[in-house]
Amino acid sequence: MDYRAKVGLRFITRRRGSLIAASLAVAIAILVVQVNVVIFQGLYNAIVRDQINYRFGHVYITRQENFITKSDKMLVNWLERIPYVDAAAPRLDAVASINATGSGQTIRDYSVPVIGVDPVLDTKASTMYKTVGDGQYVSSRNSIVLGAIVARDLGNSHVGDSVKLKFKDRNGVDELRRFTVVGITETAGSVGLDNSVIMNIDTLREILGRPHETQSIMVKLNDPTKDQEVKDLFLRAFPTRSDNFKAQTIEESAETTLSGFRSGIALINLVGYFGMMSSAFAVVTIQMMQVTSKTREIGIMRAIGSRRKDILIIFIFQGMVIGAIGAGLGTIFGVSYTAYAKETHMTFQGSLALEVTYNWLGILQTDILAFLLAVVASIYPAYKATKLQPVEAMRFA
Amino acid sequence: MPDLVLEVRGVDKIYGEAETAIYALKNVSFSVKKGEFILIVGSSGSGKSTLLNMIGLLDRPTNGKVFIDGLDTSTLNDNQISSFRNSKLGFIFQFSNLLADLTVLENVVLPRRIQKTDTNAVEEAKLLLKTVGLESQMNKYSNKVSGGQAQRVAICRSLINKPTIVLADEPTGNLDSVSAETTVQLMKSLNRKLGHTFIVVTHDRQQFGDVDKVITIRDGKIIEDEITEIPTIT
Ligand SMILES: Nc1ncnc2c1ncn2[C@@H]1O[C@H](COP(=O)(O)OP(=O)(O)O)[C@@H](O)[C@H]1O
Ligand SMILES: [Mg+2]
Numbered sequence: 167m168d169y170r171a172k173v174g175l176r177f178i179t180r181r182r183g184s185l186i187a188a189s190l191a192v193a194i195a196i197l198v199v200q201v202n203v204v205i206f207q208g209l210y211n212a213i214v215r216d217q218i219n220y221r222f223g224h225v226y227i228t229r230q231e232n233f234i235t236k237s238d239k240m241l242v243n244w245l246e247r248i249p250y251v252d253a254a255a256p257r258l259d260a261v262a263s264i265n266a267t268g269s270g271q272t273i274r275d276y277s278v279p280v281i282g283v284d285p286v287l288d289t290k291a292s293t294m295y296k297t298v299g300d301g302q303y304v305s306s307r308n309s310i311v312l313g314a315i316v317a318r319d320l321g322n323s324h325v326g327d328s329v330k331l332k333f334k335d336r337n338g339v340d341e342l343r344r345f346t347v348v349g350i351t352e353t354a355g356s357v358g359l360d361n362s363v364i365m366n367i368d369t370l371r372e373i374l375g376r377p378h379e380t381q382s383i384m385v386k387l388n389d390p391t392k393d394q395e396v397k398d399l400f401l402r403a404f405p406t407r408s409d410n411f412k413a414q415t416i417e418e419s420a421e422t423t424l425s426g427f428r429s430g431i432a433l434i435n436l437v438g439y440f441g442m443m444s445s446a447f448a449v450v451t452i453q454m455m456q457v458t459s460k461t462r463e464i465g466i467m468r469a470i471g472s473r474r475k476d477i478l479i480i481f482i483f484q485g486m487v488i489g490a491i492g493a494g495l496g497t498i499f500g501v502s503y504t505a506y507a508k509e510t511h512m513t514f515q516g517s518l519a520l521e522v523t524y525n526w527l528g529i530l531q532t533d534i535l536a537f538l539l540a541v542v543a544s545i546y547p548a549y550k551a552t553k554l555q556p557v558e559a560m561r562f563a
Numbered sequence: 564m565p566d567l568v569l570e571v572r573g574v575d576k577i578y579g580e581a582e583t584a585i586y587a588l589k590n591v592s593f594s595v596k597k598g599e600f601i602l603i604v605g606s607s608g609s610g611k612s613t614l615l616n617m618i619g620l621l622d623r624p625t626n627g628k629v630f631i632d633g634l635d636t637s638t639l640n641d642n643q644i645s646s647f648r649n650s651k652l653g654f655i656f657q658f659s660n661l662l663a664d665l666t667v668l669e670n671v672v673l674p675r676r677i678q679k680t681d682t683n684a685v686e687e688a689k690l691l692l693k694t695v696g697l698e699s700q701m702n703k704y705s706n707k708v709s710g711g712q713a714q715r716v717a718i719c720r721s722l723i724n725k726p727t728i729v730l731a732d733e734p735t736g737n738l739d740s741v742s743a744e745t746t747v748q749l750m751k752s753l754n755r756k757l758g759h760t761f762i763v764v765t766h767d768r769q770q771f772g773d774v775d776k777v778i779t780i781r782d783g784k785i786i787e788d789e790i791t792e793i794p795t796i797t
Contacts, residue, residue, distance in 0.1 A: 172669075176662075466660060
């Protein structure tokens with residue numbers, strides 16, 4: 167081994183306190199970044215997951231500024247013949263004002279979003295049916311599933327209660343209907359299902375005066391990476407102007423929800439990198455102490471022939487050792503935390519469960535950055551060390 | 564004069580400036596022949612260490628020149644001085660000279676590693692350590708050996724690169740009288756056996772007995788040259 171590496175290694179490893187402190191500073195910075203990634207990227211992924219599962223599927227088909235008039239059965243059948251497609255289901259959205267009658271009194275009367283679903287197809291293309299905590303999913307024509315918040319606002323409606331919804335049909339005429347509550351959905355997080363009600367799509371079509379019309383078709387894939395391909399296939403198969411279809415991948419359909427979140431993540435990452443900067447300052451301080459405590463040794467080495475450059479290399483090498491050990495520890499801490507978050511399906515105060523993934527490339531990048539910072543943080547102390555004159559250095563007995 | 568290894572010509576060393584200036588050395592001139600054992604004596608603060616630092620190229624004179632092996636050392640740049648110190652000079656200091664984080668053997672080998680001529684370095688270092696009776700201590704960390712042993716290790720290190728001149732600044736100053744005596748005898752016998760030139764700073768002239776030359780300085784000036792002839796050993 168090069169004598170400079172050897173001396174640097176001995177200097178730092180034989181002062182365990184400094185080595186541990188400096189490496190921990192680096193490791194903790196990595197951990198902070200990793201915790202941020204787990205939480206915020208996990209939250210982001212969880213939102214994407216829920217948007218796919220509940221709302222858009224992997225590919226989301228609509229018609230430009232209009233309802234789909236082609237038969238939904240035909241379109242679903244066509245889509246399901248594509249090998250990458252697991253299932254597809256039609257949806258129709260509307261708004262209605264809702265009220266319930268409890269002990270002879272009308273409770274509340276306000277607007278709720280209404281989601282019309284095909285009871286059979288929807289359970290294959292979406293996991294929305296799994297959010298029903300109490301009761302069952304939409305089945306018969308007059309059944310309705312209430313979001314938990316809606317149910318609460320209606321004075322704690324339960325399964326079996328009846329609710330009235332008032333719609334405006336396509337001609338602006340009020341349509342009043344009575345439904346039986348068959349289930350209550352309860353979701354963690356931000357997809358808004360708890361504020362909505364779910365009913366049979368055919369009932370909704372009839373109420374709105376839009377028989378056979380569909381607002382959107384969500385397509386679930388068995389291979390999510392093929393979304394662009396499926397989208398293109400579909401648009402090529404139905405190119406006519408009169409159809410005027412629009413197909414979107416999840417990145418496109420959920421863009422409005424996600425773009426704000428993305429800039430939030432960028433900000434949080436910035437905070438993490440500021441944490442790294444402060445760990446770099448810790449390394450500077452510890453390395454300065456290290457140089458000061460080795461003043462006499464530096465003097466001796468200079469006296470017996472080490473050049474300034476050699477002294478520089480010794481302390482830079484120390485920085486590399488600190489950076490490497492710190493990156494190693496940081497990876498262990500960070501991966502442990504990630505594993506913990508993943509295994510425990512970590513949530514925060516009832517929010518949606520984080521979708522935790524191991525981002526090895528990200529971890530590697532953070533490690534490299536932390537390592538480089540430790541090295542850069544060592545430059546100034548190392549430079550200071552080279553400025554020590556052998557005579558001055560030796561004055562310290 | 565081919566056997567002149569050191570020539571100090573009109574060296575001044577001034578610390579500080581203007582009114583606070585201290586003449587640590589004033590017009591110091593002398594020369595040393597190859598193989599000589601020289602003492603620099605004088606009371607504390609007289610300028611002995613300052614003079615040794617000039618000879619050792621650890622510091623530059625304010626005026627005057629130092630020639631080593633006929634070379635005007637003022638012409639050397641920083642890196643050249645480093646490699647010159649490494650190959651031509653050996654150093655022994657008063658206080659612990661060694662790198663505490665290296666073993667005894669590693670300390671002795673270090674100048675060779677710096678020189679990047681490590682072949683056989685370990686064997687030669689072991690041989691030197693054997694000469695000074697420390698072969699059993701060579702794998703100890705150097706802060707684990709006694710003060711007297713540490714000075715003997717430093718002597719080995721100063722010799723590993725077969726320097727032209729070995730410089731020692733109060734090498735016995737920190738030792739008990741028995742260790743001091745051992746150290747003195749060791750340096751003198753190595754001087755005789757290996758023929759290295761020794762320049763030793765001390766405030767205890769008596770300890771060294773017969774030497775080739777004694778340079779006494781007071782207030783930065785040489786006040787006398789005492790030359791002692793010793794029987795030549797061939
Ligand atoms: N770096 C320095 N700055 C200022 N004065 C110094 C410095 N080094 C030595 N001196 C002064 O120079 C004089 C000689 O010092 P030194 O050579 O160490 O004496 P000695 O080794 O004989 O005891 C003393 O007066 C000392 O205070
Ligand atoms: Mg002195």
